Amino acid sequence: MGLEILVCIKQVPHPDHFSEIRLDVGSGHIIREGVPAIINPLDRNALEEGLRVKERFSGKVTVISMGPPQAQKALEEALAMGADRGILLCDVAFAGADTLATANTLFYAVRKLGKFDLIYCGNETVDSGTAQVGPQLAELLDIPQVSGVQEVAFVDEKTLEVRRALEHGYMKVRLKLPALLCVTRGINRPRLPTVQSIMEVAQKEMIIWKAKDIGAPPESIGLKGSPTCAAGVYEHKVGRRREIMQGSTEEQVQRTVARLKELGAI
Amino acid sequence: MSNSGEIWVIGEQRRGRLEEVSLELLSKGTALSQRMGVTLSSVLLGDEVEEIARELVFHGAEKVYLLEDARLRYYQSEAYARLLSEVIKEHEPQIILIGATEIGMELAPKVAAKLRTGLTAHCIDLYVGEVDDTPHLIHVVPGWGGNLVMHIICPQRRPQVVTVKPGVLPKAVRDENKKGKIIRVKPDVRDEDFRWIETVEVVEEPPQGKSLESADVVVCGGWGMNALGDFSRVQELADILGGVVAGTRPAMDKGWVEEAWMIGQSGKTVSPGLFVSLGASGAMHYTTGFMGSKVVLAVDHNPQAPIFHVADVGIVGDLREVLPCLIAELKKDRMPRKF
Ligand SMILES: Cc1cc2nc3c(=O)[nH]c(=O)nc-3n(C[C@H](O)[C@H](O)[C@H](O)COP(=O)(O)OP(=O)(O)OC[C@H]3O[C@@H](n4cnc5c(N)ncnc54)[C@H](O)[C@@H]3O)c2cc1C
Ligand SMILES: Cc1cc2nc3c(=O)[nH]c(=O)nc-3n(C[C@H](O)[C@H](O)[C@H](O)COP(=O)(O)OP(=O)(O)OC[C@H]3O[C@@H](n4cnc5c(N)ncnc54)[C@H](O)[C@@H]3O)c2cc1C
Numbered sequence: 001m002g003l004e005i006l007v008c009i010k011q012v013p014h015p016d017h018f019s020e021i022r023l024d025v026g027s028g029h030i031i032r033e034g035v036p037a038i039i040n041p042l043d044r045n046a047l048e049e050g051l052r053v054k055e056r057f058s059g060k061v062t063v064i065s066m067g068p069p070q071a072q073k074a075l076e077e078a079l080a081m082g083a084d085r086g087i088l089l090c091d092v093a094f095a096g097a098d099t100l101a102t103a104n105t106l107f108y109a110v111r112k113l114g115k116f117d118l119i120y121c122g123n124e125t126v127d128s129g130t131a132q133v134g135p136q137l138a139e140l141l142d143i144p145q146v147s148g149v150q151e152v153a154f155v156d157e158k159t160l161e162v163r164r165a166l167e168h169g170y171m172k173v174r175l176k177l178p179a180l181l182c183v184t185r186g187i188n189r190p191r192l193p194t195v196q197s198i199m200e201v202a203q204k205e206m207i208i209w210k211a212k213d214i215g216a217p218p219e220s221i222g223l224k225g226s227p228t229c230a231a232g233v234y235e236h237k238v239g240r241r242r243e244i245m246q247g248s249t250e251e252q253v254q255r256t257v258a259r260l261k262e263l264g265a266i
Numbered sequence: 267m268s269n270s271g272e273i274w275v276i277g278e279q280r281r282g283r284l285e286e287v288s289l290e291l292l293s294k295g296t297a298l299s300q301r302m303g304v305t306l307s308s309v310l311l312g313d314e315v316e317e318i319a320r321e322l323v324f325h326g327a328e329k330v331y332l333l334e335d336a337r338l339r340y341y342q343s344e345a346y347a348r349l350l351s352e353v354i355k356e357h358e359p360q361i362i363l364i365g366a367t368e369i370g371m372e373l374a375p376k377v378a379a380k381l382r383t384g385l386t387a388h389c390i391d392l393y394v395g396e397v398d399d400t401p402h403l404i405h406v407v408p409g410w411g412g413n414l415v416m417h418i419i420c421p422q423r424r425p426q427v428v429t430v431k432p433g434v435l436p437k438a439v440r441d442e443n444k445k446g447k448i449i450r451v452k453p454d455v456r457d458e459d460f461r462w463i464e465t466v467e468v469v470e471e472p473p474q475g476k477s478l479e480s481a482d483v484v485v486c487g488g489w490g491m492n493a494l495g496d497f498s499r500v501q502e503l504a505d506i507l508g509g510v511v512a513g514t515r516p517a518m519d520k521g522w523v524e525e526a527w528m529i530g531q532s533g534k535t536v537s538p539g540l541f542v543s544l545g546a547s548g549a550m551h552y553t554t555g556f557m558g559s560k561v562v563l564a565v566d567h568n569p570q571a572p573i574f575h576v577a578d579v580g581i582v583g584d585l586r587e588v589l590p591c592l593i594a595e596l597k598k599d600r601m602p603r604k605f
Contacts (some may be wrong), residue, residue, distance in 0.1 A: 012353070012401065015515070015516075015519070018410075018549065019412050019547065019549075021412060022410060023409050023410045023416060028409075028416050028417075028418075030410065034377065037355060049367050065443040072436055097558075098384065099375070099385065099387075100378070100379065100382070100383075100384065100385070103379065105568070124532070127576070129387075129388075129531070129532055130385075130387035130388070131371050131375075131387065132378075132385055132387060133375075134375075135372055135375035135376045135379065136375045136376075136378070136379040137383075138376070139347070139375070139376050139379035139380055140379060143462070144343065144344065144462040144463035145343070145372075145376070145463075146343070146372070146463075147368070147371060147372040148368050148372070164368075165368055166368050166369070166468070166469075166470055166471075167367065167368055167470070168470050168471055168472055168473055169466065169468070169469045169470035169471055170468075170469055171340075171468045171469070171471075172465070172466045172468075172469075173339075173463060173464065173465050173466065174463070174464050174466050175462060175463040175464070176461070176462045179462075179463075185525075190278065190374070214316075214422050218530045226384075226385030227382075227383055227385075227420050227422065227423040227426075228384035228385070228386055228405075228418050228419070228420045228426075229418070229419060229420075229421065230416055230417070230418055231397045231402070231404065231417040231419045232397075232413055232416070232417050233409050233414050233415070233416050233417075234414070234416075234417065235413050235414060235415075236406075236414065236415045236550065238557065238576050240562060240575070240576055240577055240578050241578040241579065242568070242575065242577060242578070242580070243578065243579050243580065244574060244580040244581075244582060245579065245580065245581050245582075249583055249588055250587070250591060250595075252581045252582075252583065252594045253362040253581070253588065253591045253592050254595060256563065256579055256581055256592070257595050257596065257599060259579050260540065260561065260563065260579065263560075263561045263579075264539075264560075264561075264571075265539055265540040265561035265563075266483075266507065266540060
């Protein structure tokens with residue numbers, strides 16, 4: 001018995017270094033050389049949720065990530081937080097994926113892994129932040145899903161009542177397992193790895209799969225499986241006055257106040 | 267681009283009230299439909315919402331496909347996604363516009379995945395343009411770095427689906443003389459749609475006090491406020507100007523503002539009379555959140571900061587000097603003159 005839990009994690013550039021990141025003008029891909037990488041912050045909340053459910057009902061937590069070889073680091077960190085097994089989906093054939101192709105890749109891996117009772121995702125990533133992968137994956141798996149999850153209560157072992165965020169309030173949704181939940185940052189405080197748990201990482205299972213290992217058809221993954229594509233990066237032109245005030249601080253401030261008055265802003 | 271296939275705006279209503287973003291999508295939809303010579307339609311799901319369907323017509327929809335059922339009163343994840351994808355399959359629109367609300371952001375990827383088609387998130391603009399000499403619908407999204415946007419296209423699969431953040435586009439003009447057809451579609455709502463997932467309660471209250479979206483002055487602090495240690499000076503400036511305090515993402519991460527007061531792609535979009543940006547570099551993800559402001563004032567000590575490209579008035583200087591001075595000057599200004 002026990003629950004089979006899957007947590008999807010993405011390795012992302014560290015937000016403190018965002019100013020060093022550029023978009024490749026041709027491909028629209030992120031250039032992040034030399035920028036330290038971390039687990040997408042909300043994916044830690046997702047993992048924490050998974051670990052708590054496991055602690056309550058017993059079970060197994062698998063973490064999965066599609067990404068370059070260095071994404072294994074993110075999975076190892078998740079193992080150090082307490083996950084039982086890591087799966088890295090790593091193949092050049094996965095590269096250039098849009099969200100549908102990303103969801104497809106995860107779908108084929110889940111299909112190969114077998115049944116899960118609960119799948120957790122972050123609501124969105126900090127680097128491209130579409131918030132689309134979770135709902136798309138759920139749809140491909142044909143299981144119920146909720147975005148913006150703030151709170152989860154078990155009505156019984158097979159039924160959840162979830163509170164999800166709305167603009168000025170919330171919505172309560174009841175759903176049956178298996179289900180996929182996309183969590184927000186208020187849901188919990190992710191734990192830190194302990195010395196003990198870090199030592200255990202080496203004993204844990206880490207699987208690396210390529211496209212053929214999960215039986216993903218080439219036309220449904222990577223660039224080929226992506227209905228959307230980048231068509232360049234451009235400067236955004238806005239019609240602003242761009243007047244930089246001159247003089248000492250006092251003069252700049254006085255001129256600013258005068259100018260704002262002329263413009264009717266104050 | 268094809269001249270067959272309608273453009274669809276998904277109307278979003280909550281408990282019988284139309285979300286404003288639907289009207290914003292209709293203004294863009296009208297422009298695109300005229301440019302492409304195709305029909306602009308809207309789809310609306312709900313219970314007893316014909317009046318809202320008429321509003322969609324008054325704002326530019328030439329047709330409204332109306333799906334009414336008592337069980338569609340609230341957004342219902344599976345029922346809404348299934349019914350929507352079925353009307354889409356039947357009528358084959360080529361473009362679908364959805365508001366990037368909390369609900370739209372969940373519904374759009376579900377529908378797009380059911381249709382195995384492309385979905386672009388958080389567009390700030392849409393227009394017909396050429397890529398490699400072929401006309402495409404260009405989806406403009408915020409890119410990395412200051413002032414950079416990325417163009418996304420969906421060359422083959424149809425329909426192409428996009429979400430647009432509320433508050434970014436202007437609203438369509440209401441005209442009660444506009445004529446449009448309301449087409450009733452009998453929704454085939456099934457028990458099964460609610461077996462695995464069901465919305466059981468919706469609680470929404472309009473915010474108390476001054477809301478960010480309706481404020482006439484927004485004073486937004488960025489990471490640069492670290493130099494002053496906290497946000498008290500931001501608050502002071504906002505108080506003098508009769509405005510509200512907001513922050514960038516690093517300011518929120520730091521705990522200076524709550525998530526609901528973050529400006530930008532992942533936060534709120536505002537269009538006040540005056541937007542003041544203090545110690546924020548001007549990343550596109552941030553600046554998209556206040557593009558519609560009437561006047562923008564920026565303060566930053568880096569003259570190269572991209573924020574100055576999107577400002578009307580700029581002060582290059584250290585916030586530790588500029589901010590107290592600006593506050594003092596405004597205080598002086600607000601004092602009643604003696605003679
Ligand atoms: C500037 C920019 C804009 C983009 N816009 C679009 C767009 O509009 N439409 C589009 O289809 N693609 C877009 N992409 C491509 C998109 O970034 C990739 O498909 C990416 O792999 C997943 O999207 P995300 O980071 O937005 O994930 P989100 O949907 O925000 O991720 C939500 C959750 O899904 C899980 N997850 C996401 N990625 C992975 C992964 N690789 N491995 C395991 N779990 C994962 C995590 O739990 C994560 O928290 C864009 C890329 C860039 C650089
Ligand atoms: C998908 C995605 C979505 C995002 N969504 C958002 C969003 O919704 N909102 C958001 O804000 N960000 C968002 N971001 C992050 C965004 O890209 C930037 O990283 C962020 O806006 C930077 O915030 P900042 O300008 O406060 O900090 P920084 O970029 O660090 O800028 C700080 C500025 O302060 C100046 N400064 C420092 N000290 C002083 C001083 N003493 N006096 C004067 N000036 C000083 C510096 O010169 C600098 O220009 C998003 C990113 C991604 C990838």
